Amino acid sequence: MDSINYNEKGVVFDIQRYSINDGPGIRTIVFLKGCPLRCIWCSNPESQRKEKELMFRKILCIHCGLCIKACKQGALDTSNPNFVDRSKCIMCGECANVCPSSALEVKGKLMTVSEVIEELKKDEKYYFSSNGGITLSGGETLMQPEFAKELFRACKARGWHTALETEGYATEEAINKVIPHVDLVLLDIKTNNDEIHKKVTGVSNKLIKKNASIIQNISETIIRVPTIPGVNADEKEFSDIVKFVKTLPNVKELHILPYHNYGEGKYYLLGRDYELSNLKKLDDKYVDKLKTFVESNGLVCQVGG
Ligand code: SF4
Ligand code: SF4
Structure with missing residues (x-):
């Protein structure tokens, strides 16, 4: 075998x-x-x-704004009722990496x-x-x-x-x-x-x-x-x-x-x-x-x- x-x-x-x-x-x-x-x-x-997906837990967000600064695609905006513009998001995960309260999480990991x-x-x-x-x-x-x-x-x-x-x-x-x-x-x-x-x-x-x-x-x-x-x-x-x-x-x-x-x-x-x-x-x-x-x-x- x-x-x-x-x-x-x-x-x-x-x-x-x-x-x-x-x-x-x-x-x-x-x-x-x-x-x-x-x-x-x-x-x-x-x-x-099959692709990665971004989850946003509004309830955990402390409004620090770090994710907005980290997102180079301009996908995050507090004036958007959903916060995440999924048509712009490329799932890079940078926002989740900097989020201090785990409000953002990328689901899906290659292992x-x-x-x-x-x-x-x-x-x-x-x-x-x-x-x-x-x-x-x-x-x-x-x-x-x-x-x-x-x-x-x-x-x-x-x-x-x-x-x-x-x-x-x-x-x-x-x-x-x-x-x-x-x-x-x-x-x-x-x-x-x-x-x-x-x-x-x-x-x-x-x-x-x-x-x-x-x-x-x-x-x-x-x-x-x-x-x-x-x-x-x-x-x-x-x-x-x-x-x-x-x-x-x-x-x-x-x-x-x-x-x-x-x-x-x-x-x-x-x-x-x-x-x-x-x-x-x-x-x-x-x-x-x-x-x-x-x-x-x-x-x-x-x-x-
Ligand atoms: S995963 Fe990347 S592109 Fe998507 S919202 Fe977060 S930082 Fe922006
Ligand atoms: S980094 Fe996390 S806690 Fe800060 S604004 Fe973004 S989602 Fe909210």
């Missing part, structure tokens, strides 16, 4: 330590930037574009496998004591297949459990490159209805359904269903998803991820609108009913990641 390429680079936008979601035990989640979908409920809008492993090593003892490990999330993790593959190989070489979150929208080549190095795949299925899928994510679900079938033959796979009122939470839509999952013979588990709006604030930090600002969360009793329905179909069901 080829030696691991520790110099392979990927665009990472966050590394979260001590997670107890997204796989077994205590985990570190490495978030990759870039996604071909645009789910209207996405709680990580900063993950969607080598070796640099990520150095970060992950800090929590190695927790992985072993809790049967945890690392999870790659996004964005769509399979959009950076070479980096994902080399990172997973490096993790496996240290004996760490590996998990991957994916939307399943990827080439077969990317799947075959990455999934054999993954212990557990957490695969999102949003809806079985292609018209609804196109409307709420921007892409067809045909490729995702085909890939679901391939992925569950390579690695242990849990299906996760972000359950969104008005999209896929009604009984007909939800039961169609369960019917589809039952066509995947190796899938034994389905997780319901009830809608939340935790990502809403981030849309505003990025200068974007959030389409679902008035959407109500699902009633707990209704979620329990969906869970019972999944279990009655012979699948293990969990609410939450």
